[in-house]
Amino acid sequence: MKDAVLVIGAGVAGMTAAIELADSNIETVLIDRLPTAGGNALDLYKAFPTDDCFYCFEGSRSRPGIRKCFYRSALIDQPNLHLRTDTEVAEISGSPGSFTVKLTVGPRYVDSRKCILCGLCLELSNAFEQISPQCQPQAVIYRPDLLDDGAKKAESDCPTKAINLNAEPTEETVNITDIVLATGYHEMQPINVDEYSYGKHPNIITQLELAKILDPNGESGGALLRPSDGAQVKNMMMIQCVGSRDENYYAYCSKICCVFALKHAKIVSSERNGIGITVVYMDMRTYDRHERYYRETRDSGVRFLRGRLHLIDPREDGTLDVTVYDSLLNKYLRHNIDLLVLSSALEPPESNDGIIQLLDVQMRSGFIGPSDPFSENEVVAGDHLYVCGSATGPTEVPESVTQARAVVSKILQGRRS
Amino acid sequence: MSEKSDVILCTCGKQLQLDYEILTDRIGKIELAKTVTILDTVCQDDDLEQIAKMIEKNEGRLVIAACTNQKIQPRIDQFLYSKGLDPTRIQYVNIREHSAWVHDDLTEASEKSVAMTRGALARSSTSNTIPTESKDVAGHVTVIGGGIAGIESAISLSGLGYNVTLIEIADELGGHLAKLPMVAPTGKSGTEVLAARLAALKSDSITILTRTKVKYVEGELGRFVVHLVTDAAEEDELHTSAVVLATGFKEFKPTMIDEYQYGKNPDVLTQLELSEMLTEDSLKRPSDGGEVKSVIMVQCVGSRSEDYKRDCSKLCCTFAIDNSLEILKRVPDAQIRIVYMDIRVPFENELIYAESREKGVDYIRGRISMVWSQGNETRVKLYDSLLDQYFELSSDLLVLSCAVLPPDGITELSETLGYAIEDDGHIKELYGKLRRNETRRRGVLAVGAVTRPQFAYEAVTDAQAAALVIHNELQGGRIEKIARGAVLVADDCVGCSLCAQQCPRGVPLMVEETDLENQDDEQKLVFKATIDTLNCHACGVCQSLCPSGATQLNFLTNEQLWAEIDAVLEGAGSDYPITLCFYCEECSVSTIDIVGTRKMKYPASTRLIPVPCSGRVSIVDILKAFESGASAVMLAACETDRCHIAGTGNEIAQVQVDVAQEILNAIGWRGERVGMYRMFSAEPERFTEAINEMVKRAKDFGPTPVHLGTAGKWMEVKE
Structure with a gap:
């Protein structure tokens, strides 16, 4: 590998950057700490602003077209692109333009180039799973804690000998000219925010958890059921700005939660009939054309209540009595609901701290900011350092993609000059 | 001419529940099958070698029945190209996801697999090889619009090695940004943000034409001709390979909304007009030059309105807060009230919102119901929806945060540039999730506020990204790729222009031809379509509409598809x-x-x-x-x-x-x-x-x- 670029994080932004780089004949190392690429997007079902499934992704030169499904995205068979899952950065040394990066690569139990997804190991042992039909790389995942005789038999019977149960973690050192930070966001788990009782009652969930329930490929086949007992949800409430716009947690606005919430409200109101929805908000921030979601959900009967949550009182039948202060009526109102969905803040991932220290980049509310904030160059985080996607702060999918392309544009320009 | 093909049947590591005896026997008897070979894993190295040998033997006529070609085809293609072999004739049949995995009855699944293989053999029998072709195009791009998006486009394209002509209708570059006293989120003025970029434009590879307008454009990706006209009515033309539209936005002027008195009361102005005042450091009441001590700003004027613009203009909340802070810098005791429906400030702009509240900007949730003049005072009646009360106030300035609208001229240019337009009048992006800067028309990109309201940093990112998209298309001036797509035989074309009208990306062009043979009968002018296969995205819409079969996909001709239909x-x-x-x-x-x-x-x-x-x-x-x-x-x-x-x-x-x-x-x-x-x-x-x-x-x-x-x-x- 010569003059390679390292992309940290294989979510929407990182994958786009990596594919564009590889297409531009640049050796690219794409790493992710999880066993599959896709990032947060893999857990989502429908995407805004297009309301289509979340699994489509960039075409590439070898797979031309506007977009391709995740499972046929070019992460494995793309020349120049070296995907390392279960991998983290251990050390960065050298200087901008010639970094030396030490990677900790998790055990390669399954060789993803050899796995043909024939299903034999999945039949023999529970230690193997295919995370999603759309997972990338298209290979099974092995969980060593579930090792059994079936797994050993799978190892010996695997038709392509793709399995090695004794694999060990390895270290890999790569020489890198440019680093692209695409570390994404993390949805805040509001466990410590007492007033929301999150983690104390099963019927109080976050928006990302709701996305998984609504996914037709999920456990309930997309039916909106109460986590506590699987009963049909009849009334639900969403609370906006949980941990965002809040001096005690994150002072910033998480930007995409309003649209995210309304996208779900729209799916529920238009495709899961008969469920009452109330959205409790401070300011409804459906920027630009996203205003459509606000119009459509209002028209479809979703109730909007400007105010704040006051009190949650669980009942024995699994429902929740929720008291909300309505700032327009200046009154406290009590609702009985089955499901409370918290639009929780999007926070920087913990792994950012290490990288920010290693690379001396600018912090921006915990996310990674531009090195020269006055340049309006969002994607330039330093000398030979770039940032894209939600690593810069909460971003929508299209913005992440555009930023990733901007990064590649900048790297190519840098190489010419 | 029907040629025979070899057939490979993959067993997916002997895991597929199909009767391979039936398959081999029945497929072996199909006339178009030359040989039948069973392999266990066509996607693995040993079997790839085997495929390579068979390709060499039979001029590439090969049918591979295995799992989904979406997974194996890229690997097989790459392997064969690396050996200098041509994979373009291979036809795939999916006997895993389409048969073995979805049908319980072994015989039925096998029968279906045989039938579909028979179909692929028919397709294969008249398949063409598809060559890699190349063409040279000018390494030149035209950028229309000299605001921040256009300027950044020119710099990025120049940085990628292209010659750029930057066209601006006004006297100066800079667009709206030049008029802003403060650009969120940096806190710098517009001219400060622009300064380094204006310097970077002084490059040999960038030509700047101010006071120039684009009249119309001809041609296609790789060979556009841009027709220009200067404000002195001089006309010129420019040969270019791609076009970037960066014509920005237009601020809504609410003269027709009576309740605001805009255009009637000089102390009622738009947010952009206030920005200009602040940038020129001339903050005073336009009516009498008096001091500005109190300001009322009204949000969502024309935006989020069924009568004007349905959607949110995104920028105006931040814009109003920025200007409030600028006023307070100059008049620290000014009283500023912002009347709003929802304050919409993304991410860290929330911090500026908080700062403005701390500094005393008063936020009133509600609407303005009436504005009138009383002596030299501007009086405003407003409804506060939180207190459910009406108030009457005086104000030195009433500032309207007006909707961000698409700029003039987009519709006219679309007629020759062929991009599509969104319901709200902005340029429609090719695909809202992943292809925001591309338009319907290949080679025509759109960046910045011409596509939707954008902050300066977003327009900059857009411009940088679009430069990459253009670079991917033009490949530095030498375009080389597999010529997989529609091929048009001009002799068969009847000139109906259905293909040119309906091609989703505007690839076919209608070309005027003088038909020499018919010159005798009154010098007939004939229009015929032409298609540059290298510009084609290979969907086949032109083929399904073509009444004479003149245009056909070279990898799926009518003959091929009809033979396959008949065979399956x-x-x-x-x-x-x-x-x-x-x-x-x-x-x-x-x-x-x-x-x-x-x-x-x-x-x-x-x-x-x-x-x-x-x-x-x-x-x-x-x-x-x-x-x-x-x-x-x-x-x-x-x-x-x-x-x-x-x-x-x-x-x-x-x-x-x-x-x-x-x-x-x-x-x-x-x-x-x-x-x-x-x-x-x-x-x-x-x-x-x-x-x-x-x-x-x-x-x-x-x-x-x-x-x-x-x-x-x-x-x-x-x-």
Whole structure:
């Protein structure tokens, strides 16, 4: 590998950057700490602003077209692109333009180039799973804690000998000219925010958890059921700005939660009939054309209540009595609901701290900011350092993609000059 | 001419539940099959070598029956190209996701696999090799609009090695940004943000034309001609390979909204007019030059309104807060009130909102109901929705945060540049999630506020990204790629222009030709279509619409598809009614693959034929299927408005299906024998539900006139 670029994080932004780089004949190392690429997007079902499934992704030169499904995205068979899952950065040394990066690569139990997804190991042992039909790389995942005789038999019977149960973690050192930070966001788990009782009652969930329930490929086949007992949800409430716009947690606005919430409200109101929805908000921030979601959900009967949550009182039948202060009526109102969905803040991932220290980049509310904030160059985080996607702060999918392309544009320009 | 092909059957590591004895025996007997070879894992190195040998032996005519080609084809292609071999003739059959994994009955699944392999053999028998071709184009790009987006485009393109001409209608570059006293989120003024960029424009590779307007544009990606006119009415033309539109936005001027008195009371102004005042450091009451001590700002003027612009203009909240802070810098004791519906400040702009509150800006949730003049005072009546009360106030300035609208001239330019326009008047992006800077027309990009309201940093990112997209297209001036797409035979073209009108990406051009042979009869002018295959995205819409067969995909000609239809339906009759499904190789192939991966079951009396886009399927193709014995025909396509390959192919397909239904009804068949269904890979049951419905119809409707032998025959009327 010569003059390679390292992309940290294989979510929407990182994958786009990596594919564009590889297409531009640049050796690219794409790493992710999880066993599959896709990032947060893999857990989502429908995407805004297009309301289509979340699994489509960039075409590439070898797979031309506007977009391709995740499972046929070019992460494995793309020349120049070296995907390392279960991998983290251990050390960065050298200087901008010639970094030396030490990677900790998790055990390669399954060789993803050899796995043909024939299903034999999945039949023999529970230690193997295919995370999603759309997972990338298209290979099974092995969980060593579930090792059994079936797994050993799978190892010996695997038709392509793709399995090695004794694999060990390895270290890999790569020489890198440019680093692209695409570390994404993390949805805040509001466990410590007492007033929301999150983690104390099963019927109080976050928006990302709701996305998984609504996914037709999920456990309930997309039916909106109460986590506590699987009963049909009849009334639900969403609370906006949980941990965002809040001096005690994150002072910033998480930007995409309003649209995210309304996208779900729209799916529920238009495709899961008969469920009452109330959205409790401070300011409804459906920027630009996203205003459509606000119009459509209002028209479809979703109730909007400007105010704040006051009190949650669980009942024995699994429902929740929720008291909300309505700032327009200046009154406290009590609702009985089955499901409370918290639009929780999007926070920087913990792994950012290490990288920010290693690379001396600018912090921006915990996310990674531009090195020269006055340049309006969002994607330039330093000398030979770039940032894209939600690593810069909460971003929508299209913005992440555009930023990733901007990064590649900048790297190519840098190489010419 | 029908050539024979070799067949490879993959067993997926001996895990596929198919009867390979039946398969080998039956496929071996097909006339077009030369040899049948069973391999265990065609995607692995040993078998790839085997494929390479077979390709060499038989001029590339090979049918591979294995798992989904969406997974193995890129690996096989790459392997063969690395050996200097040509994979373009290989045809794939999916016997895993389409047969073994979805049908319980071993014999039925095997029968289906045989039939579909027979189809692929037919397709293979007249397949073409598809060469890699190259062409040289000018390394020149034209950027229209000299605001921040256009300036950054020029710099980025120049940085990627292109010569750029930057065209601006005004005297100076800089656009709206030059007028801003403060640009969120940096806190710098517009001129400060622009300064370094204006310096960077002084490059040999960038030509700047101010006071110049684009009249119209001809040509296509790689060879556009831009016709220019200067403000001195001088005309010029510019040869260029791609065009970037960066014409920005226009601020709504609410003269027609009586309640605000804009245009009547000089102390009522727009937010941008206030910005200009602040930038020029001339903050005073326009009516009498008096001091500004109190300001009322009104949000959402024209935005979020059914009468003017339905959507939110995104920037105005931040814009108002920035200007408030600028006023407070100059007049620290000024009283500023902002009347709003929702304050919309993304991410860290929230911090500026908080700062403004701390500094005493007063936020009132409500609406303005009336503005009038009383002496030299401007009086405002407003409704506070939190207190549910009306107030009357005086104010030195009333500042309207007006909607961000598309700029003038977009519609006129679209007529020759061929991009599509959104309902709200902005330029429509090719695909809102992943292809925001591309337009319907290849080689025409749009960046910045011309596509939607954007902050300066977003316009900059847009411009940088679009430069990469152009670079990917132009490849530095030498475009080299596999010429996979539509090929037009000019002699067969009847000049109807359907292809040029309906191509989802505006590739075919109508060219005026003087037909020399007919010169005698009054020097006829003939229009004929031309298609540059290297610009084609290979959807096949032109082919399905072409009345004379002049334009055809070189990898799926009419002859190939018709032969395949006939072959997969061999022996189809009314005892075992067959449903034929054409599926697009975008959303539909994914949905059907996931049906397979999840091992969802559906009847085996189904045959599947891949097409690049549903728009490739014509009425004739549908009728051919019935002629060959199908009992029902189904089209699986992308969702409405979400055609993946090019944008509108699926809607063309819908028209073909609608007309096919009408024809069938008219000739006394049942129109419902044809069905069009929209696929969505997150919802695989869409496919199983659709195909179950079509299989049910095939059974319920009974034999077709083709099965009965009555189709196309005059029936003798008995007395």
